[in-house]
Amino acid sequence: MALNRDFVGRSFPPGEPYEVSRVKIREFADAIGDQNPVYRDADAAKAAGHPDVIAPPTFPIVVSLGSPALVDPELGLNYAMVVHGEQRFEYTRPVRAGDVVVCTSTITEIRSIGNNEKLVIETDISTTDGELICKTYNTIVERGA
């Protein structure tokens, strides 16, 4: 089904702040099978120059996944037919335990590719103090029937 083109350029204000915990970072590192001590051990992270344990490079997806942009029924997205097309992260610094972050998302592109619909959403992940940590570019594809 065609997605609602009126959503191109629309921005979604930050929702509830997300507090990054050591436990969540370790759970994520376990799930991806990554044993790096900077994800688990605050002393190892400090020895490496970080204030606390840091999160793996793909961790920001956990924070940005809760974007309200894609669940608005007016957009017309059929989640069952969605696949991930592309993903990119631009980092100012790694996410780390203790960060309290908010996401601001903008839909930058919607277009048809054959029977599929492609949607690009950009998200700024910043601390509640206004420090930009990471910018994400998420392309999803709704497969046509």
Added chain:
Amino acid sequence: MTAQVKYADVEVGTEIPARTFPVDRANLVMYAGASGDFNPIHWRESVAKAVGLPDVIAHGMFTMAQAGRFVTDWAGDPGAVVDYGVRFSSPVVVPDDGGAQLEISGKVEEKLDGNKVVVALTARAADQKVLTRAKAVVRLA
């Protein structure tokens, strides 16, 4: 922390030795829980097949995470990654019996200012390229 690999020691064309990462259904269940992506195509065969997939497929972000780990293990510091992007070109099909094998390799494609390099990544499963245009920019020592 600075990366352990030195900028001066790599050239355009320097290859990062290939590694194989096994993926099974338990990995996908753990990843669903940790990431919050509970789409059943990643853990329920009947749902995957009902939407036209050959079987359960891995989360694209799980595959991206494995290629990310390949880069950070090489560089020595996960904080050294300044940019990382991929296109998901083909799904990683994960059968109940035996799972799948992800084969990841990389090559230094370009040297940039500020001790940064562009690493081009290749990821294959079952002889299919599962990531394309996969690149990480890493700040080396």
